[in-house]
Amino acid sequence: MNVYLISSNSNRIIDNEIKKIVKDNEYLTMNLNKTSFDEVLKEVNYCSFMDDKKYIVVSNITLFDTSKSDELVIKELLDYLEHPNENATIIFTTLNGIDLRKKQTKLIKEKYQLINILPFDKRMLNTEISNYLRSKNYSIDYESIVYLIDNANSNYDIILNELDKIMIYYNKPCKVSFKDLKNIVGLSLTNNNFSFVSAVVNKDLRESLRILKDLKVYKVESIALLMLLAREYRLMFYLKRYQAKGLNMASICKEMKMMEWQVNKLYTNGLKYSEGELLNNLKKISIIDIGIKSGNMEKDVSMINFLVDVCS
Numbered sequence: 001m002n003v004y005l006i007s008s009n010s011n012r013i014i015d016n017e018i019k020k021i022v023k024d025n026e027y028l029t030m031n032l033n034k035t036s037f038d039e040v041l042k043e044v045n046y047c048s049f050m051d052d053k054k055y056i057v058v059s060n061i062t063l064f065d066t067s068k069s070d071e072l073v074i075k076e077l078l079d080y081l082e083h084p085n086e087n088a089t090i091i092f093t094t095l096n097g098i099d100l101r102k103k104q105t106k107l108i109k110e111k112y113q114l115i116n117i118l119p120f121d122k123r124m125l126n127t128e129i130s131n132y133l134r135s136k137n138y139s140i141d142y143e144s145i146v147y148l149i150d151n152a153n154s155n156y157d158i159i160l161n162e163l164d165k166i167m168i169y170y171n172k173p174c175k176v177s178f179k180d181l182k183n184i185v186g187l188s189l190t191n192n193n194f195s196f197v198s199a200v201v202n203k204d205l206r207e208s209l210r211i212l213k214d215l216k217v218y219k220v221e222s223i224a225l226l227m228l229l230a231r232e233y234r235l236m237f238y239l240k241r242y243q244a245k246g247l248n249m250a251s252i253c254k255e256m257k258m259m260e261w262q263v264n265k266l267y268t269n270g271l272k273y274s275e276g277e278l279l280n281n282l283k284k285i286s287i288i289d290i291g292i293k294s295g296n297m298e299k300d301v302s303m304i305n306f307l308v309d310v311c312s
Contacts, residue, residue, distance in 0.1 A: 002084055003112035004091040005064060005105070007098045009119050010156040014093050017115055018057060021091060027055035032062070033298055037073050041080060044088045057091045064105045065096045067293045074104060081107050120156055125149050128156070132163060137173030144178045151185055193220070197228050201236075201269045205311035212303070222303035223292055230285045236270040237278040239263065281310055 006017045019025060030040050040058055063069050063077055081104065084090070098105050098116060108114050120128060129145050152158035162185045166176055169184050192215055199207040215225070235256070242252045253263055270278075288306060291297030 001113050002086060002089045003081060003108065004089070004115065005098070005108045005113070006091065006093045006115045006117075007064070008115075008117040009095055009097075010117075011095070012157050012160055013117055014095075017117075018091060018093070021089070022055045027057050027091070029057045029059060032058060032060045037063075037076065040090075041076060044080070044090050045085050053087060053089070055089045055091065057093060059093045061092045061094050062096065062295045064092065064098045064102060064108070065094060066099045067096075067295055069295060077104055078107065081111065120154070122149055122154065125154060125156065125159065129159060129163065132160065133167075133176070136167060138167060138170070138176060139174075140176040140181075141178065144176055144181045147178065147181060148185065193225070193228055196225060197232050200229055200307060200311060201232055201272075203272065203311045205307060208307050208311055209304070212307070216300075222299040223289065226285050226288060226303065226306070230282055232269075233273075233278045233281050233285075236266050236273060237275060237282070239266045239270055240275050240278070284309070 004021060006014050008014050008017075018027070028043065030043065032040070040056070044056055063074060092108075098114075100106070100109070105114070126142075126145050126149070129140065129148065133140050148159055148162060152162065166181065166184050169180065170176070192211060196208065196211040196215060199211055212225070235258075238256060239252065242255060247255065249260060249263065253260055256263060258266075273281075284306060288297060288302045292299045292302060
């Protein structure tokens with residue numbers, strides 16, 4: 001087997017699957033956010049007399065997910081899959097899921113190896129956490145597991161990062177206490193997300209970029225943050241429209257299904273914006289969303305450009 005496709009929302013899981021394929025862990029990584037598919041094919045098809053067998057991991061591939069892809073690139077991929085280089089093993093990886101209806105995905109499934117690992121639900125995460133700690137001779141109670149899962153927004157990679165920090169803290173096998181867990185783990189991602197949105201809405205570029213950098217450590221996707229911002233801009237716009245219609249506070253709270261303090265906060269934030277500015281920001285987010293999903297825009301660069309634009 002010399003072609004693999006690994007799909008998971010976890011970098012850790014993808015890395016573990018790669019290690020199962022490449023036993024000596026020696027492989028070349030090519031990131032499609034930084035290189036073209038043509039360059040990947042050139043590398044895969046290049047054989048040195050000194051090389052017996054080579055492994056190439058191609059990360060951030062979008063040719064197998066639901067986004068629209070360049071037809072010429074798809075043809076190049078299909079041609080390669082029909083006549084692969086027998087001296088090279090290529091491992092495609094994606095964090096964005098796969099579309100089983102696409103011809104190239106079907107071909108991988110039929111002729112090669114498709115490894116599609118779906119996101120863990122809370123019960124599975126509970127089991128994974130217990131097993132991970134047990135393999136290191138640690139134990140943990142149910143209350144601590146629930147706190148850890150909620151604090152990490154059910155993100156498997158973040159959970160394992162926090163568990164590693166906990167084991168470093170104890171430095172010997174033991175039972176993890178709930179009190180220690182709360183002191184060791186990082187701030188809730190929910191709070192960080194809220195702080196990020198608040199900084200952007202208040203047009204604080206320095207703080208926005210600082211929090212964004214922290215969130216990137218936890219693999220929070222830029223597109224998810226953009227959707228949170230879109231929601232905030234949309235709510236502020238709705239509030240302005242309801243106010244323009246002359247609705248009182250009680251009626252606005254009922255229409256927006258929000259508490260009075262939430263509406264008051266939207267009102268305060270909304271003072272910094274006109275209706276036109278809010279609609280323009282929503283339009284910008286929509287363009288970025290389409291650009292990222294179509295593969296025409298790089299997500300992190302697009303996010304930073306957006307912040308510089310709206311916070312200036």
